[in-house]
Amino acid sequence: MQENNITQVHSTTPDQLYNSILKGVRTELKILVENFQPKKQPEYLTRKEVANILKVSLVTLSDWNKKGVLKPYRLGNLIRYKREEIDQALKVIYNKK
Template sequence: MGHLKFEDLPRATEIILKKLSALEEELKKIKEHFQPKEPVELLTREETAEFLKISLTTLWQWSKKGVLPSNGIGNRVFYKRSEILNSILELTHRQRK
């Protein structure tokens, strides 16, 4: 739409309104399906053991066996809360079978 004449304004306005309406619909769909990304929460060995109500020895054994995935940063070990919860759900699911 290069140069508009006065008589072109109603049609141009109609086109603009249709495009705005389509954009509103797309934004509505995006908002309905948008899931904000949860920040990764790292727990120390002590926090993880307390969270699971187990000893540090049991936590070490579970990590060594692969029951709980651990993440080493430098010479420290951390556990992601989301991975802990997923592991618990997986174990519970296995026990029900």
Template sequence: MSSIILSGVTLESLLLQIEQLLDAKIGMQHQTQKTEVSGYLSRKEVANLLKITLPTLHDYTKQGKLQAYKIGTRVLYKECEVKASLEGISSRKHKKGGVYHG
């Protein structure tokens, strides 16, 4: 095994650099784990996104308005499906008297 001799570097400085590298590596691992499930939202995230309560979200899921996915005890929703489930409402222009003139 070969030896490495460091000059001009204190032990504290070396330990600090090693600690920073380890923190960065751990941070990258957490980021990788988050991206593995990216595209999925938790029940709470979906409720916040749609500005509804969790019981309402449960009702929408039971009614088939939203598709849920379960892994273990976690219930997740695909973000693209949640956004696609939103229905657009066409706006109508009305003149005086309330008569619609398309």
């Protein structure tokens, strides 16, 4: 059996109802706009770029890959690193010292 939901509005003109709904929608949209943060696309760096940032040789970079200090991403024959993961690894490396 299907239920019918009926809402009755007394003492309100159609314009008042319209403006009330519009005000509520605008308030919600304003909150969404204030809290909206677009999703950042990850920035990928080459081995040479990472070696220059970390001021290490490519051999050290390969060693850190094997030890799990850095996480390389393979794109075919290319190796790339995520910028934010490099920043986190830097903090870990220098906190150990």
